[in-house]
Amino acid sequence: MNKTDRLLAIVLELQRKEVVRAEDLATRFETSVRTIYRDIQALSEAGVPIIGAPGTGYSLMEGYFLPPISFTVQEAVSLLMGTDFIEQRFDDDYRVRAQAARGKIEVILPESVRNETSRVRKAIRLLISDKQVTPSKEKEYLEKIRRAILDERKISFHYVKKLADFDGNRHSVRTVSPYGLVLVQGSWMLVARCELRQDIRHFRLSRMTEFIALEERFERPAHFNLREYTPSDDRHLRVRLRFNQDIADKVKESNNHYIEDMEEHQDGLHVVLRVRQLDELLRWVLGWGADVIVLEPESFRNRIREEAQKMLKRY
Template structure:
């Protein structure tokens, strides 16, 4: 059993070496839940099997440039996963990036057996993904692709960006750090030369975008570093009580409003939030369930909801 487990691990390490320019022993050890010494032995086994690996302990490993094996045989589950991934990509990325992904997938499909191609076609015909409106600006179909290219090449991007607070787009020169998806939108973190600081942007608000040949002026830390910074905005503790039958309808959006925890009682569900925008965002969201939910605290939220109700024009 241990021999089989080690063999599977060594094979998995080899595929990672094929897929990445540099693989660190520390990352492999964490992934496979073994010691770094074990990873060193696995690397040695690959070298003894004739795999040309460069690098050393403490830095990272990679395959000698130009060394690649012919395309491997895919399992049935892997093939169907690729087909499903294409559908997901069609929904969640911009048209330009999806076109590139489909091109790659078609090249992979060319190596499949006839029966596997039939399975892929059958899945594609019977898997539908509803589109989400306004995820990208239709006039800028390659925004995500350009940002990826900028990050990979360390090249400055010029863009016209219209924030929620601006009447018209503002020209920005930025150095993108990373891209992430949250809620229903794609966001990216970048160093903005206009603001001389790091800023978070939403991709669908880009009106124009162009990759330049200008190299980055700074060495940027990984995206996780900037996302991990604490938001200095104060929060308000909110507690509401909702009947159990209605609480499930709130699960989809409550995380956007600072949801912390819930307690199921005999009378329903008590939800606790730490909200950064109680007066405008939370109060208006609460109105969707106001005929069933009850505010436990704070009193300020009760007064704000009453104000909104008083201003409703029928």
């Protein structure tokens, strides 16, 4: 990044945040703190009203706004593709807002950039398969949860787990404090503190029913940041499979969430997965038929054998 681009980026960073430290700016732009000091001085001399407090950081004088800036073709395409994605994957409220934002962006673009952007977008298409389209019920819950997160209000819903608990039960009623929403492999997940489990849990919106937005409020922990949040990994069971070479490409394209490692061997594709319960992989492995064999653990080999025998009896 050259100096001119960095100076503009520093002003944008100051405009986004109330206070920014020189050390953070140096890390952000991969340069030295001394260089940041010189950049701040250059901006001040150019008339940008920057306030510096020793030991605290820099901030812009209240009321100062950077004049409208222009977009390159690549930046405009990125923004417009982003509105396409939001329109397809978010709730109806954001769909309307994405359409409005797209219109505003297109209006402010210079004609030359607008024409080139249109030409590039005709060669790029964001296509979501029918299987990935967010169902209307899930979109409805998405909007309600989003509002509950912003209003800091608790929610309640009936939830169906993928696999049964140790007591054999899959159904439960949950009251939670919603912290955030995450789109994982095409499915919306709610990250929330569950009163039943007294801990942070993850819930698929597609498995929710009888959703209720409650009046009771909650206070999000000051230390919680969804962008920095890393869920604990409790997948302690290791499974190793061998696939026939002629379906190796299909296995790689399956994007199974539990896959940890893949390695090509002369006898086929070796795949290592980690799960919480072996039944999480049962149907997926059976779906590959005779083109896969379980190498370990032995208990899972036996489980597949038992299921195959049950299938044979049906035919």
